[in-house]
Amino acid sequence: xxxxxxxxxxxxxxxxxxxxxxxxxxxxxxxxxxxxxxxxxxxxxxxxxxxxxxxxxxxxxxxxxxxxxxxxxxxxxxxxxxxxxxxxxxxxxxxxxxxxxxxxxxxxxxxxxxxxxxxxxxxxxxxxxxxxxxxxxxxxxxxxxxxxxxxxxxxxxxxxxxxxxxxxxxxxxxxxxxxxxxxxxxxxxxxxxxxxxxxxxxxxxxxxxxxxxxxxxxxxxxxxxxxxxxxxxxxxxxxxxxxxxxxxxxxxxxxxxxxxxxxxxxxxxxxxxxxxxxxxxxxxxxxxxxxxxxxxxxxxxxxxxxxxxxxxxxxxxxxxxxxxxxxxxxxxxxxxxxxxxxxxxxxxxxxxxxxxxxxxxxxxxxxxxxxxxxxxxxxxxxxxxxxxxxxxxxxxxxx
Numbered sequence: 001x002x003x004x005x006x007x008x009x010x011x012x013x014x015x016x017x018x019x020x021x022x023x024x025x026x027x028x029x030x031x032x033x034x035x036x037x038x039x040x041x042x043x044x045x046x047x048x049x050x051x052x053x054x055x056x057x058x059x060x061x062x063x064x065x066x067x068x069x070x071x072x073x074x075x076x077x078x079x080x081x082x083x084x085x086x087x088x089x090x091x092x093x094x095x096x097x098x099x100x101x102x103x104x105x106x107x108x109x110x111x112x113x114x115x116x117x118x119x120x121x122x123x124x125x126x127x128x129x130x131x132x133x134x135x136x137x138x139x140x141x142x143x144x145x146x147x148x149x150x151x152x153x154x155x156x157x158x159x160x161x162x163x164x165x166x167x168x169x170x171x172x173x174x175x176x177x178x179x180x181x182x183x184x185x186x187x188x189x190x191x192x193x194x195x196x197x198x199x200x201x202x203x204x205x206x207x208x209x210x211x212x213x214x215x216x217x218x219x220x221x222x223x224x225x226x227x228x229x230x231x232x233x234x235x236x237x238x239x240x241x242x243x244x245x246x247x248x249x250x251x252x253x254x255x256x257x258x259x260x261x262x263x264x265x266x267x268x269x270x271x272x273x274x275x276x277x278x279x280x281x282x283x284x285x286x287x288x289x290x291x292x293x294x295x296x297x298x299x300x301x302x303x304x305x306x307x308x309x310x311x312x313x314x315x316x317x318x319x320x321x322x323x324x325x326x327x328x329x330x331x332x333x334x335x336x337x338x339x340x341x342x343x344x345x346x347x348x349x350x351x352x353x354x355x356x357x358x359x360x361x362x363x364x365x366x367x368x369x370x371x372x373x374x375x376x377x378x379x380x381x382x383x384x385x386x387x388x389x390x391x392x393x394x395x396x397x398x399x
């Protein structure tokens with residue numbers, strides 16, 4: 001029932017006008033800053049989509065301030081957390097943020113610039129086989145991204161029977177843009193995102209089907225190509241290539257409801273992308289992009305659309321520097337099925353409302369914390385656990 005205060009407003013039409021104005025303001029794009037380019041989107045809603053605002057109250061609590069270069073974060077079957085640190089650490093954390101176990105036994109990593117120990121993933125049958133998988137910058141004559149696996153010991157302090165199952169090619173002396181994330185498909189095979197390695201002389205390999213740089217690959221738990229891939233049987237092409245044309249894909253996740261694979265990646269200056277990944281498709285980088293070079297010039301011919309390439313579902317300009325990506329499956333009803341993106345330079349978590357594989361709403365969460373959000377997982381308690389480059393572990397939960 002309306003109070004006496006609101007009745008005259010309603011009768012005069014002022015209340016209705018105020019409501020419409022508030023709704024319009026709420027739906028305004030969250031990005032207010034000028035774009036780096038005058039490039040036009042390929043379709044309506046591809047960038048600067050309508051802003052939304054959560055109606056559910058939630059809290060954010062700092063559980064720890066002493067994480068070591070957090071990069072990968074997963075929820076164990078018993079609810080505890082498994083954390084990788086880029087400097088070469090792996091730990092089990094209690095949900096209050098305390099370290100319960102330090103894990104040893106994995107190969108040496110190249111911890112320099114963007115390289116190090118990167119993502120971690122649990123075998124779908126981890127509760128029975130205790131197998132862990134991880135990606136890392138593998139040192140040597142030029143570094144490369146490698147995927148390894150090992151069995152977590154009974155006392156949870158070391159990895160046993162460690163084996164490197166896959167390596168990206170070619171190796172390169174730089175230390176930039178390795179990617180990468182691991183996602184298991186419903187058959188127990190792995191999708192792995194691989195960066196383009198950043199430098200001008202190597203990034204064109206993202207379009208080279210003799211190389212696995214700038215790709216998403218699809219491999220078995222033994223590191224072999226999954227059968228009947230989109231490039232299987234193509235001479236000179238690694239059969240594990242699933243999709244191509246990526247810059248620095250630091251976010252990869254699967255929609256638990258549909259099985260669709262989604263990826264988020266760094267653009268250069270502008271042009272961070274959210275992509276729906278389909279087998280055999282080319283996502284354009286470095287010849288098709290909504291970004292420009294850091295110095296301000298066009299990237300090659302400055303093309304945003306090209307026949308034979310797939311458009312991003314969404315892009316950001318200015319950049320948010322996406323560090324991770326997860327579908328929300330917790331206990332805040334209005335967030336169910338939303339995508340959460342950890343923004344690094346953006347210093348916030350982006351909530352994307354997805355409908356029919358399009359972005360229909362965007363919200364900035366925890367913008368006031370000014371954190372670089374590197375990794376996220378949904379806990380068994382329905383809360384979001386998130387690690388930052390500053391070494392903090394946050395718990396974000398329904399109030």
